[in-house]
Amino acid sequence: MHSDLIDATRDEVLRLLGKQDELLTDLLKVPDLIREDSHVQEHGTTRRTIDNWQSILSNEAKKVGQLEMVLTVLGTMKAGKSTTINAIVGYEVLPNRNYPMTTLPTLIRHKEGQKEPILHFPKRVPIEEMVDLVRERVIALKREGQLDSVGLYAQEDGQELIDKILTFEFGNFKETYIGQEEIFLFLKSLNDLMRLSQDKNIDVNPPLDEYKSIIDFPSIEVEFFHLAQSAKLTKGSLALLDTPGPNEELLGHKLRKVLTAQLERASAILAILDYTQLGGEAEGEVRREISRQANSLEDRSFFIVNKFDQKNKRGMKADEVKRRVADVVMGGKVSKERVYPVSALYGYLSNRALRELATHKGLPEDENDGWVADFGQLAMGASWDPEDISLDEVKVAAERVWKSSRFDLPITEVIVKAANTAALASMQSAAAKMIENGNRLENFLEIQRGGLTKTVSELRHLIEGLAKDIAEVEKAEGQAENELNGLIDNSLEIVQLQYQTTKEKLRLALEGYFQEGKKLEADQLLERTKTIKEKYNLKLNQMSTQRNRRFSDPFANFHFFGAEGKDDREVQHLEEMLDYQAKESLDFDPKNPKINFETEHVAKFFLRQINEKISSIFSESSQEFELALKDLSKGLEETIPQIIVEGVGEILKNAQERLKDEGFSISFDVPEPRFESGEIEITELLLSSVEDSTRTTAIRRRRQKSGWLNTAKRWFGDKFDAYDWGYEDYVDHQTERIYVVDMTKIQERVLDGLDDSAEKLSDSSKLFFDTVLRPLVDKYFEELTNYLEDFRSNLSDGIDKHKLDEQAQEMLMQSILALKERTELHTQDVLAVKNNLT
Amino acid sequence: MTKKESLSNSNSRLSILTLQNMHPQIREKCIFDYINGLEVLEDHLRVRSKSNEQFFGRVWESITGQAISRQQLVDQNITTSLNSVAIWLQSLQLEKAESDLAISHLADKLLETRTALVNQRGEHKALADRLHNFSLYVSSQLSDLKICLSNVDAARLASSHLEQVFDKWEAGRLEKYPPLIRLFLTIDELHWGNFGTFFRLSQKEDEKVRLKHQLVDKSIVQMKKDLGKDLSKLMLSQDWLSPIHKLSPDSKEAVLYLSDWASPSNEPIISAMRYAALPEQYFPHDMGDFPYVLSGRQVINHMIYENNNRK
Structure with a gap:
């Protein structure tokens, strides 16, 4: 939708909300139409019902009117995410550091007039509880004299943090932090706390589950200087959501889930890429990460290719950059118009300078603010002399730098997109609510109209009919549950199949390695025999040569007598070894699972190969697994509503027909059960089922190498651990050290662990049904029953109206008809708007 | 003289x-x-x-x-x-x-x-x-x-009137007017003739319903041709109203005269149409009850509704 049309449609939605409110107010004014509330009857349309509807409309109007736009910023810290955010704000609101700083998603909200930033941290308790758990661990370590085993303890500020935790100086967070210094300190503390919790000797799980909604995140309010001038911002509020980058993900799966939910609600997404890394190895990783995080959100995504200022003569030009990112990095999924080579650094410095000039009529003294010198150098090079330059010159220079940052265009376009997306989302919600209200209102008025044309006994008959329908609905609920159980069982067969496939791959791989290992062992044996034989032959030759020399050299004899004995012993030893080797060769069993290695490094190398292969299979399988389960979840999201609705469809149809036959033109508009995207999250449920059920937030976890391996281990049980695989060693009768790798044990660890996880799946199925599906089914059927009860109650109200005199009934009928017509027209108007909201 | x-x-x-x-x-x-x-x-x-x-x-x-x-x-x-x-x-x-x-x-x-x-x-x-x-x-x-x-003739007369009026529109005789006015004039002419008489005086409800649907259908067909687009698409209100400024003074007067019964509170679409036809070129910034966006279909619904309710 075009921007002008979106703005006008938004005004129209607000107008329609007002019209429906007016309609409801007029409804309340009609004498004898709306029943007063009573404690006896729960259902039907009363004054309270109308008040509720009006209150809903008022909330929707606020949301449409407020237009909150959230720009989610993705990317690595190295790519310049913080600098980009600071450039948009025109202030160093996030510290530019060399190490990751974002642990919780942090909102930075534009607030007009707010010159000094303020950070709000509303949901502190879960973090404070985490501090308590960390403290317990630290105290325990201190008691054991093992504090220096904690990695952070080796750093000065790490040690300071730990000491403060011990003395309770650290752990109570404030609701607000005012000014840059306090905010930086807070962010650093939070970050250090998270890093500390991830130390393998501390191992405390951060309470990320508690931070699901955007209102839970820490938020910084500050005026965005340059962009505060944008007209779009006057229509609503703008916030940036800073997210942890992929390499900041110490916190794994749960944080990813939080991020995914936020991304889906984002009005627009800014993905930050590093120009200097284009064409390098990191490109593929960037694509994977962005695709993983922002999959199917390409229509809202904008790609900022930062550090364009570092381009040299041979570097990619702007257009080449756009094409590279659009076609290669993002595989053609985005158009190059959405790719913007920029310099966030230039943007930040120039925007900051302009802000200072506007606010303080000059730039600050440079000793505390290094950015001024950076700006000066950039803007004016060698001729920068802060003592000898006019403010106008500075302003001109700043504007020039801003222009060369190329920042203006993407930000303007992103804000437009964000405004439009936010507008569309709020309008869709408002339209849906108005249609729901409209439908209920039309049905209510139709019942009242029809009721006036029917006799009391006819109405009672209809009421009884609806009661029977409600009883049928209750039966349908039981049937739906049975069907759903069956559906889940079938679905989990797919999971079982995946397990079996993976198991087979592993078995084959282990078999392969086993064969290889045995071949190595056989070759070793041959080699050893060969070596000994060579030694033996050599010895024999030596001895023969010496014997011959003895006969020709009388002095040699003298030596020979002693040496001959020694040689004999050596020969004997070699013969024994040869015998032993012969025996070994005879005894060599290519099927024996134990593989003997002569040297440690060969054994280790062999194990490492197995390890890598197993890891790779697990990694691949878990990716396939996760994708398969995502598809499954999505499929279920579609199928489950169908099953639920199928059961009741016939009942509702009959009820509607019955009413129609009696002259009531009613449309049952029961909302279908809808799931929030990701609500049917089988993956999470399965993960929790394969883990130890006694897991608490303080559980130990091994430091993870990478995200995927982490998931793989969780899927397939972390009973296997590459670092524990080893070999046994012993000394053979020849005092040679032999290193034995027992393939049986490896096989057991890998494959049996897998079987354990697979067995728990049947428990998952029940768990899944109880925790996810049953509440949804219950909710739907409860709503449906209430819906039908409301109809019954409204019919019952119709009986009361027969007590009015003829004239009053006539006037009531006129009012009902007029209101009905207005309502129908209004609903048509709302539908017209709704159908255009894409 | x-x-x-x-x-x-x-x-x-x-x-x-x-x-x-x-x-x-x-x-x-x-x-x-x-x-x-x-x-x-x-x-x-x-x-x-x-x-x-x-x-x-x-x-x-x-x-x-x-x-x-x-x-x-x-x-x-x-x-x-x-x-x-x-x-x-x-x-x-x-x-x-x-x-x-x-x-x-x-x-x-x-x-x-x-x-x-x-x-x-x-x-x-x-x-x-x-x-x-x-x-x-x-x-x-x-x-x-x-x-x-x-007697039977009345419904037939009404139907015939409907055909006749829409034939005029189809033949392009209203081409100097923008679509909104064409629709208004058509419905207004029906109001004053046999079609309107039938609706006011007949008791044959089924026939009335049938004729109303026919009116809606014909309006949809004709509007679609005139607009050259899907009638469900929203258009800005100024796109509907601004062409009215360009009408000749006589045409504007005729439109103003024929719609002088409309009040902004009850007939917002027709009233806005009137504003746009005023000689002073008064185009209100506050549209009051006039929608900010309107589809072809909505225009038809509203025009028929407002005309039905005229006193």
Whole structure:
């Protein structure tokens, strides 16, 4: 939708909300139409019902009117995410550091007039509880004299943090932090706390589950200087959501889930890429990460290719950059118009300078603010002399730098997109609510109209009919549950199949390695025999040569007598070894699972190969697994509503027909059960089922190498651990050290662990049904029953109206008809708007 | 009168005739307004003046050949002059109304006038008798109408009227008007003719429903052709209204005259259309109840709704 049309449609939605409110107010004014509330009857349309509807409309109007736009910023810290955010704000609101700083998603909200930033941290308790758990661990370590085993303890500020935790100086967070210094300190503390919790000797799980909604995140309010001038911002509020980058993900799966939910609600997404890394190895990783995080959100995504200022003569030009990112990095999924080579650094410095000039009529003294010198150098090079330059010159220079940052265009376009997306989302919600209200209102008025044309006994008959329908609905609920159980069982067969496939791959791989290992062992044996034989032959030759020399050299004899004995012993030893080797060769069993290695490094190398292969299979399988389960979840999201609705469809149809036959033109508009995207999250449920059920937030976890391996281990049980695989060693009768790798044990660890996880799946199925599906089914059927009860109650109200005199009934009928017509027209108007909201 | 004035008057008469030919409801409305113009109060009579007096006058003149008959009646002050009644009656006898609206309104008005005259202590018996005779004639016309409606012909006449009016639109005879006005004029013409009469006086509800659907369908087909796009697509309100500015002064006057019954609170679409046709080019920034965006389908729904509810 075009921007002008979106703005006008938004005004129209607000107008329609007002019209429906007016309609409801007029409804309340009609004498004898709306029943007063009573404690006896729960259902039907009363004054309270109308008040509720009006209150809903008022909330929707606020949301449409407020237009909150959230720009989610993705990317690595190295790519310049913080600098980009600071450039948009025109202030160093996030510290530019060399190490990751974002642990919780942090909102930075534009607030007009707010010159000094303020950070709000509303949901502190879960973090404070985490501090308590960390403290317990630290105290325990201190008691054991093992504090220096904690990695952070080796750093000065790490040690300071730990000491403060011990003395309770650290752990109570404030609701607000005012000014840059306090905010930086807070962010650093939070970050250090998270890093500390991830130390393998501390191992405390951060309470990320508690931070699901955007209102839970820490938020910084500050005026965005340059962009505060944008007209779009006057229509609503703008916030940036800073997210942890992929390499900041110490916190794994749960944080990813939080991020995914936020991304889906984002009005627009800014993905930050590093120009200097284009064409390098990191490109593929960037694509994977962005695709993983922002999959199917390409229509809202904008790609900022930062550090364009570092381009040299041979570097990619702007257009080449756009094409590279659009076609290669993002595989053609985005158009190059959405790719913007920029310099966030230039943007930040120039925007900051302009802000200072506007606010303080000059730039600050440079000793505390290094950015001024950076700006000066950039803007004016060698001729920068802060003592000898006019403010106008500075302003001109700043504007020039801003222009060369190329920042203006993407930000303007992103804000437009964000405004439009936010507008569309709020309008869709408002339209849906108005249609729901409209439908209920039309049905209510139709019942009242029809009721006036029917006799009391006819109405009672209809009421009884609806009661029977409600009883049928209750039966349908039981049937739906049975069907759903069956559906889940079938679905989990797919999971079982995946397990079996993976198991087979592993078995084959282990078999392969086993064969290889045995071949190595056989070759070793041959080699050893060969070596000994060579030694033996050599010895024999030596001895023969010496014997011959003895006969020709009388002095040699003298030596020979002693040496001959020694040689004999050596020969004997070699013969024994040869015998032993012969025996070994005879005894060599290519099927024996134990593989003997002569040297440690060969054994280790062999194990490492197995390890890598197993890891790779697990990694691949878990990716396939996760994708398969995502598809499954999505499929279920579609199928489950169908099953639920199928059961009741016939009942509702009959009820509607019955009413129609009696002259009531009613449309049952029961909302279908809808799931929030990701609500049917089988993956999470399965993960929790394969883990130890006694897991608490303080559980130990091994430091993870990478995200995927982490998931793989969780899927397939972390009973296997590459670092524990080893070999046994012993000394053979020849005092040679032999290193034995027992393939049986490896096989057991890998494959049996897998079987354990697979067995728990049947428990998952029940768990899944109880925790996810049953509440949804219950909710739907409860709503449906209430819906039908409301109809019954409204019919019952119709009986009361027969007590009015003829004239009053006539006037009531006129009012009902007029209101009905207005309502129908209004609903048509709302539908017209709704159908255009894409 | 100068040559220029004479020429101007000729042109003006021509354009009025052209407008009447194109929009026959102008004539009916004019008669209706003429009847309406006489207000009977307790013991005197008053002629209400309306905003479109100039246009009305020109139309009346073209119908009756009497340039200033209503002008004579237009008098902001209360008058007890019976001459007003006599002249009014004279004019009416010259020209017969055809639409039921005019006829039934006339019957009511005649009754009012007679009652008022009788209350003036029967001094003007001759005039009262003339009124009485005329009212008998009018009553019989009304009866005939009602009888006609009770037989099969009425629905057929209504249907035929519907076809005829939409044929005009399809043939491009409304092409100088923007789509919104075309729709308004079409529905307005139906209102004043056999189609509207049928809806007002017939008891055949099923037929009415069928005809209403037919009206909606035909409007959809025609609007789709005119707009050249899907009728479900939203358009900005200025896209609907701004072409109205470009109409000729006469056309604007005609539109203003025909829609003078609309009020902003009850008929927001038609009222906004009126604003856009005002000579001062007043395009309100505050649209009040006019939608900010409107699809072709919505325009049809609203136009029919507003017309149905006109008093």
